Amino acid sequence: MFVIDGKRLAAFPDIPTTIELxxxxxxxxxxxxxxxxxxAMPRPLLDKYHTALLRVQKDPVIVKMLDQLRLTPPxxxxxxxxxxxxxxxxxVAWEKPINSLAQ
Structure with a gap:
């Protein structure tokens, strides 16, 4: 497990960053x-899930948890x-760094 960031997460201080590794x-x-x-998910069902996720991401408890992980909801x-x-x-953005691991 690792953190993709320049510094460790306050919520998980023992997990190293990719740079540290x-x-x-x-x-x-x-x-x-x-x-x-x-x-192949039907569009009405996909829209229903999307709407529910947007609603959940506004919940103060979820917002706080995301903030602790330095994640920002869309x-x-x-x-x-x-x-x-x-x-x-x-x-596309991840292709180059991931491929560099195979070299």
């Missing part, structure tokens, strides 16, 4: 968490298309 290529990377759904107006685009961008 000798992986400088992960410096300044964004740690993003996605809840994924099957590609903007409340973020659409399913926005999330899909961000996921594609993150795949």
């Amino acid at each position: 000798g992986y400088p290529q992960f410096d300044n990377m964004i740690s993003t968490v996605f809840l994924m759904a099957p590609a 903007p409340p107006d973020q659409s399913v298309a926005d999330v899909t685009k961000l996921a594609a961008e993150q795949i």
Whole structure:
């Protein structure tokens, strides 16, 4: 287990960072968490889940937990298309540092 950040998380002070573990290529990377759904999920159901997630991310308890982990919930107006685009961008962004591990 490791933290993708320049410093350790206050909530988990014993977990080292990727840089401390000798992986400088992960410096300044964004740690993003996605809840994924099957590609064939019916759009009405996907929209229902998306709306529920946006509502949960506004809960003060959840906001505090995310803050302790230095995670920021997405903007409340973020659409399913926005999330899909961000996921594609993150795949491209992570490709180079991950491939550098194989060399």
